[in-house]
Amino acid sequence: MSADAAPAPVGGTEPLFELPPELEIETDVARRVIGEFIRGQLRQAGFERAVVALSGGIDSGLVAYLVAEAIGPERLLCLLMPYRTSSPASRADAEEVVRRLGCASEVIEITPMVDGFFGTDDVPGAGGPDASHASALRRGNFAARMRMAVLYDRSVTWSGLAVGTGNKTESLIGYTTLFGDSACAFNPIGDLYKSQIRQLAVAVGVPEAILRKAPSADLWPGQTDEAEAGISYPVLDRLLYWRVDKRRSPDELAAMGFDPALVERVDRMVAGSEFKRQVPPVAKLGPRTAGLDYLYPRRRPGSARA
Numbered sequence: 001m002s003a004d005a006a007p008a009p010v011g012g013t014e015p016l017f018e019l020p021p022e023l024e025i026e027t028d029v030a031r032r033v034i035g036e037f038i039r040g041q042l043r044q045a046g047f048e049r050a051v052v053a054l055s056g057g058i059d060s061g062l063v064a065y066l067v068a069e070a071i072g073p074e075r076l077l078c079l080l081m082p083y084r085t086s087s088p089a090s091r092a093d094a095e096e097v098v099r100r101l102g103c104a105s106e107v108i109e110i111t112p113m114v115d116g117f118f119g120t121d122d123v124p125g126a127g128g129p130d131a132s133h134a135s136a137l138r139r140g141n142f143a144a145r146m147r148m149a150v151l152y153d154r155s156v157t158w159s160g161l162a163v164g165t166g167n168k169t170e171s172l173i174g175y176t177t178l179f180g181d182s183a184c185a186f187n188p189i190g191d192l193y194k195s196q197i198r199q200l201a202v203a204v205g206v207p208e209a210i211l212r213k214a215p216s217a218d219l220w221p222g223q224t225d226e227a228e229a230g231i232s233y234p235v236l237d238r239l240l241y242w243r244v245d246k247r248r249s250p251d252e253l254a255a256m257g258f259d260p261a262l263v264e265r266v267d268r269m270v271a272g273s274e275f276k277r278q279v280p281p282v283a284k285l286g287p288r289t290a291g292l293d294y295l296y297p298r299r300r301p302g303s304a305r306a
Contacts, residue, residue: 016211017198018234023241025196027203031069034188038070041186042161044298049160053151053181054078054097054105056090058201058210059189060165061097065204066188067163073103077158081147084111093210100207106154113146114139144180152183161185169194169233172240173266174273175225182276193237231262239266 042048050067054060067076078101080094091107098105118139119125119132127134134142148162155162164184166176168191176182189197194215201211214224215233226232239258242248243266250267254260279291288294 016202019195019199020234020238023193023195023237025199027200030200031204034066035070038067038188042071045161045185047159047161049075049158050163051077051079051151051155051158051160052163053147053165054080054094056093056210057215058206059167059197061206061210062197062201062204063163063165063189064097064101065206068101068103069204073101076103077154077160078103078105079151079154080105080107081110081150083114083143093207096207108150110143110146110150114143117142141177141180144177148180148183163188164190166190167194167197168192169237169240171277172244173269174276176276178276193241194233195237236266239263
């Protein structure tokens with residue numbers, strides 16, 4: 001299951017990342033499609049501006065570049081929302097993106113919000129005694145939801161739509177916080193696997209420091225996506241591509257060289273996170289139920305509806 005190496009950066013020889021050949025995309029086409037998508041979503045909702053939660057990682061960095069390219073950096077607000085355990089390097093990388101784009105930005109520290117609920121060593125929080133012993137994962141999910149609360153508050157003051165930054169790999173395996181980093185008005189990169197995110201990020205000019213660092217949700221110090229999952233993105237992306245996009249069976253994937261146990265594990269992850277990818281089910285009582293049989297594409301406010 002080897003993957004081709006991506007082209008080396010200018011002036012360097014070490015590849016930036018592995019790019020599975022079947023996942024290679026036409027970046028010029030992707031940029032045009034995504035640019036039209038961004039402008040179309042804003043136009044249909046009656047907005048001209050956008051707001052992005054900028055973590056210093058490759059996904060949010062790419063989205064910031066794509067939004068700035070689509071509507072202009074003067075219409076983009078990037079929010080940097082560190083917690084006290086967040087990596088200083090992540091903030092520095094986010095600030096470099098803002099500097100290069102020339103867009104508006106704001107730093108909002110979420111530590112008082114998170115610690116106000118979980119408490120600290122000396123002061124109990126609103127969450128009660130149990131909250132002080134919360135796991136890093138529980139705290140990380142809460143932090144993600146606090147960031148989204150701030151993002152949507154600033155979407156009001158900025159008069160812009162909240163843009164999603166989640167990729168297809170994370171969505172399929174459920175590596176996302178419901179009503180946290182998954183919440184958004186629209187998502188321009190939601191149909192791109194992580195390997196494709198990397199390829200497109202190179203094309204738009206995302207800083208090399210961001211391209212080279214290990215992907216991390218920054219949930220706790222030293223945390224990385226691939227270490228936590230126990231599988232590399234090139235392998236995971238290839239497996240998901242053949243299993244989901246190409247609808248290959250587990251036996252066919254085994255014949256291609258994938259470990260059957262890994263295929264079964266990923267299948268469970270995809271199935272177990274299906275609820276994160278769908279709107280909440282509604283108990284149907286009336287003749288036309290919103291989200292079920294009363295369905296319309298997004299339209300500009302004030303447009304006629306039947």
